[in-house]
Amino acid sequence: MSVTVRVPTILRTYTKGAAEVTVEGATLADVVAGLDATYPGIGARVLDDEGRLRRFVNVYVDDEDVRFADGLGTPTPAGSTVSVIPAVAGG
Amino acid sequence: MPALDATDVAPTPGRGASPRRFGSATALVCRECGATYDLSARYACEECFGPLEVAYDHPPVRRADIEAGPPSLWRYADLLPVPPDPADRPTDLAPGWTRLHRADRLAAELGMRRLWVKDDSGNPTHSFKDRVVAVALTAARTLGLSTVACASTGNLANAVAAAAARAGLRSVVLVPADLEAGKIVSTAAYGGTLVAVEGSYDDVNRLCSEVAFDRADWGFVNVTLRPFYAEGSKTVGYEVAEQLGWRLPDQVVVPVASGSLLTKVDKAWRELGSAGLVEPTPYRVFGAQATGCAPVSRAFAAGLDVVAPVRPATIAKSLAIGNPADGPYALDVARRTGGAVGDVPDEEIVEGIRLLARTEGIFAETAGGVTVAVLRRLLESGQLDPDAETVVLNTGDGLKTLDAVVDVVGPTATIRPSYESFQEVGL
Numbered sequence A: 001m002s003v004t005v006r007v008p009t010i011l012r013t014y015t016k017g018a019a020e021v022t023v024e025g026a027t028l029a030d031v032v033a034g035l036d037a038t039y040p041g042i043g044a045r046v047l048d049d050e051g052r053l054r055r056f057v058n059v060y061v062d063d064e065d066v067r068f069a070d071g072l073g074t075p076t077p078a079g080s081t082v083s084v085i086p087a088v089a090g091g
Numbered sequence B: 001m002p003a004l005d006a007t008d009v010a011p012t013p014g015r016g017a018s019p020r021r022f023g024s025a026t027a028l029v030c031r032e033c034g035a036t037y038d039l040s041a042r043y044a045c046e047e048c049f050g051p052l053e054v055a056y057d058h059p060p061v062r063r064a065d066i067e068a069g070p071p072s073l074w075r076y077a078d079l080l081p082v083p084p085d086p087a088d089r090p091t092d093l094a095p096g097w098t099r100l101h102r103a104d105r106l107a108a109e110l111g112m113r114r115l116w117v118k119d120d121s122g123n124p125t126h127s128f129k130d131r132v133v134a135v136a137l138t139a140a141r142t143l144g145l146s147t148v149a150c151a152s153t154g155n156l157a158n159a160v161a162a163a164a165a166r167a168g169l170r171s172v173v174l175v176p177a178d179l180e181a182g183k184i185v186s187t188a189a190y191g192g193t194l195v196a197v198e199g200s201y202d203d204v205n206r207l208c209s210e211v212a213f214d215r216a217d218w219g220f221v222n223v224t225l226r227p228f229y230a231e232g233s234k235t236v237g238y239e240v241a242e243q244l245g246w247r248l249p250d251q252v253v254v255p256v257a258s259g260s261l262l263t264k265v266d267k268a269w270r271e272l273g274s275a276g277l278v279e280p281t282p283y284r285v286f287g288a289q290a291t292g293c294a295p296v297s298r299a300f301a302a303g304l305d306v307v308a309p310v311r312p313a314t315i316a317k318s319l320a321i322g323n324p325a326d327g328p329y330a331l332d333v334a335r336r337t338g339g340a341v342g343d344v345p346d347e348e349i350v351e352g353i354r355l356l357a358r359t360e361g362i363f364a365e366t367a368g369g370v371t372v373a374v375l376r377r378l379l380e381s382g383q384l385d386p387d388a389e390t391v392v393l394n395t396g397d398g399l400k401t402l403d404a405v406v407d408v409v410g411p412t413a414t415i416r417p418s419y420e421s422f423q424e425v426g427l
């Protein structure tokens, strides 16, 4: 269940500058856990103390905002792409 | 000089340090956790993803100095993150200093005592977006960026393409492909690069955020340059206060897409109060959305402080942001000031456009229709006080959204060019 994660600029210190990394996981929660296992500390940047997605993090699975799906429970099928993006909009 | 970029992770000594490159702005500060960063093309906190905002250390600013300034938003340059010397700013179209009209006929129709319309359709590309772009392009120039880009619901596209043309910068503008023809054509006319994306604004915005990760030499005005961009909206608030004779109104109604404008009008008035430029009298801030895209209004009604995204379906395309980044802060402002956020269906938006045009001679775009219609609703529901002095913001021009009214307004009669034919109309 290999998933590609697009890493935002502000998290690339954790991935040694890599813009894309590959992790395993059947749901978004698994993917975040997998990321944190490989790049310790990155999970706490994305999740708050209660383990929820932070208020200003937007996460997309194959370009779909996970808040329209099942949040951290959103399935991440093999070959899918997860994008983690700081919330910013207006125009 | 190498372009400053968002991939700089540690604050770089020297950069941003040269005196007054950003006026009296001192840092970028995270609104959520307070972490500080140097002034650069970054917009999200590395600790918590919170949005960054410009912080200042203002020397005292006097009314007389502002009044002696140019008839544009640059009269407030000392309150913005820009170099003080106009020669250090790009050539621009001198936006801002738009009219504040007393709206007695609209007030009478709505049973209000004292109402004003701040008419930002008077800007160079006919919306308030010229303000935010003026500040963002100045930051782009200061940071040595040669390409400016944006995701837009239409008005920002116009403003970026025009201002870039005038400043001699390259522009790359991304818009949803289904925008009003008026906004597409009037952006393309300026000759920059215009990319129509088959998706919603929120799709375009996500795409731009991803592109921005790897285009460090581009300034995305509403993504990587957002802290600077957003400060430009404060000038609406400054102008209203100055035009009222250096005082604050009791109530204001502001259209809400991302929620940035609303939060910056509030920031402007708080700044003026603490700088002693106005008496810090209480005011209430109301937000206006279309029911077909009302994520902030819904969160307000539900008493929530998080904003769940929606999929927009409304004629008010300029406000069709389903995932408003500043939504939580707009909620905070409405609640803190005793205001509210309301929404109206598309039919009422059209009525709002017609009401403002019929009573005041101001032809607003759909966003202005939303604002006037929400004003009416909030009066009916008793949330807005008809006896308190109120300002509504018209942020865009009706000529750009003719599609919204083309089916409901038209010639009173079509006749042959003869006197007899004219008489038959019975005028």
Ligand SMILES: Cc1ncc(COP(=O)(O)O)c(C=O)c1O
Residues within 6 Å of the ligand: A089, A090, A091, B127, B128, B129, B153, B155, B156, B255, B256, B257, B258, B259, B260, B261, B262, B318, B319, B365, B367, B395, B396
């Ligand atoms: C005409 C008009 N009014 C208001 C807004 C709302 O601005 P904000 O995104 O700052 O809430 C927009 C934004 O696109 C707009 O185009």
Ligand SMILES: [Zn+2]
Residues within 6 Å of the ligand: B030, B031, B032, B033, B034, B035, B045, B046, B047, B048, B049, B050
């Ligand atoms: Zn932070």
